[in-house]
Amino acid sequence: MLFDFLVPQRIIFGPGCAGRLGEEARIFGKKLLLCMGKGSLQTSGMIERVIAPLESTDREIVYCGGIAPEPTLESVEESLKIAREYEVDLVVGVGGGSVLDVAKATAGLYYGDGTVKEYFEGKELKLPGLPWIAVPTTSGSGAEVTKNAVLSDPDSGRKQSIRWDSWLASTAVVDPVLTMTMPRHITAQSGMDALTHALEAYTSRWSYPLTDGLALEAVILICRNLYSAYNKGSDKEARQQVALGSLMAGIALNNARVGAVHALAHPVGMRYHLAHGLVCAVLLPQIMEFNLTAVAEKYARVAKELHLANKDASSLDAAERLVHFVRMLQKRLQIPAKLGDVGLQEEDIPGLAESALPSGSLAANPRTAVYSDLVNILEANL
Numbered sequence: 001m002l003f004d005f006l007v008p009q010r011i012i013f014g015p016g017c018a019g020r021l022g023e024e025a026r027i028f029g030k031k032l033l034l035c036m037g038k039g040s041l042q043t044s045g046m047i048e049r050v051i052a053p054l055e056s057t058d059r060e061i062v063y064c065g066g067i068a069p070e071p072t073l074e075s076v077e078e079s080l081k082i083a084r085e086y087e088v089d090l091v092v093g094v095g096g097g098s099v100l101d102v103a104k105a106t107a108g109l110y111y112g113d114g115t116v117k118e119y120f121e122g123k124e125l126k127l128p129g130l131p132w133i134a135v136p137t138t139s140g141s142g143a144e145v146t147k148n149a150v151l152s153d154p155d156s157g158r159k160q161s162i163r164w165d166s167w168l169a170s171t172a173v174v175d176p177v178l179t180m181t182m183p184r185h186i187t188a189q190s191g192m193d194a195l196t197h198a199l200e201a202y203t204s205r206w207s208y209p210l211t212d213g214l215a216l217e218a219v220i221l222i223c224r225n226l227y228s229a230y231n232k233g234s235d236k237e238a239r240q241q242v243a244l245g246s247l248m249a250g251i252a253l254n255n256a257r258v259g260a261v262h263a264l265a266h267p268v269g270m271r272y273h274l275a276h277g278l279v280c281a282v283l284l285p286q287i288m289e290f291n292l293t294a295v296a297e298k299y300a301r302v303a304k305e306l307h308l309a310n311k312d313a314s315s316l317d318a319a320e321r322l323v324h325f326v327r328m329l330q331k332r333l334q335i336p337a338k339l340g341d342v343g344l345q346e347e348d349i350p351g352l353a354e355s356a357l358p359s360g361s362l363a364a365n366p367r368t369a370v371y372s373d374l375v376n377i378l379e380a381n382l
């Protein structure tokens with residue numbers, strides 16, 4: 001067995017821990033770029049829990065707000081321009097996966113001499129970037145503990161990651177209180193994205209015991225608590241458990257990769273402008289069914305941990321019960337069962353399947369999926 005296991009330098013977790021942001025910022029810089037979105041954190045006033053500790057330091061804050069979901073190359077060019085103009089020495093990202101990915105790429109490319117598009121297309125990055133602090137406000141993307149930033153290029157119609165080991169956050173500050181104002185549909189979609197990370201990392205071809213431990217526990221935490229967090233957003237315990245599950249799933253995926261759900265989610269999301277979490281949430285039980293025979297033992301272990309099957313049940317029977325559980329969870333979270341319900345068109349299927357083929361996620365999927373498999377999966381979504 002051979003592996004490299006990567007995590008941020010420090011992970012701070014727990015209700016109220018955003019209050020420690022000031023002391024973390026003091027370690028890394030004198031002038032920071034604060035990347036933010038325009039979501040519920042701003043409208044609810046929750047953003048003060050982040051800004052107040054940063055303002056309590058004598059550090060200068062340069063604001064980069066209004067970052068849109070599913071960021072483009074241009075989103076990063078804009079934030080890079082601000083960062084370089086003000087000569088910041090630290091980037092802080094506060095938001096969902098999209099904001100964190102922009103913050104990560106901005107810090108990572110700060111000293112780059114090429115355009116964002118050149119790096120997106122494979123240009124080598126010679127220098128490490130600025131330190132950055134990740135503060136997630138959703139429980140799903142895992143971006144606070146991953147080394148990749150998912151970006152879209154509207155010109156080529158491609159959505160993919162730029163990834164470098166040096167892009168891991170200096171510190172991830174995971175405060176479940178910040179997730180309490182997430183709208184219900186975001187709780188559902190981001191939570192299912194986290195569950196997809198956990199299950200795909202657990203069953204990845206590149207998984208190993210260290211990632212299995214994290215991924216298995218993440219699946220259990222999310223399966224036990226996601227519906228409660230969705231049904232009653234103020235349920236602090238459920239929010240905390242889902243945040244922890246999402247964090248653990250993120251570490252697992254960063255080291256074991258993900259699978260066919262993610263291979264399809266990028267082209268489908270890009271083609272129909274759909275949120276990443278929504279596409280993953282629709283596809284997860286379908287891909288689990290496709291993978292069932294290849295990973296029955298692992299699914300069965302999860303099913304037995306969740307008491308969905310008796311200890312003496314066969315692997316196949318227990319694995320089927322897990323797929324059924326995820327399908328029921330999808331329904332209870334009011335997520336559509338088919339991509340056809342959110343825009344998939346029959347004539348697009350060959351192109352979407354073609355676009356998913358080169359994905360590294362597809363290579364990590366436990367059951368080999370060729371072009372015709374992807375076409376069949378998408379056709380079943382009409």
Ligand SMILES: [Fe+2]
Nearest residue numbers: 141193276280
């Ligand atoms: Fe994802």
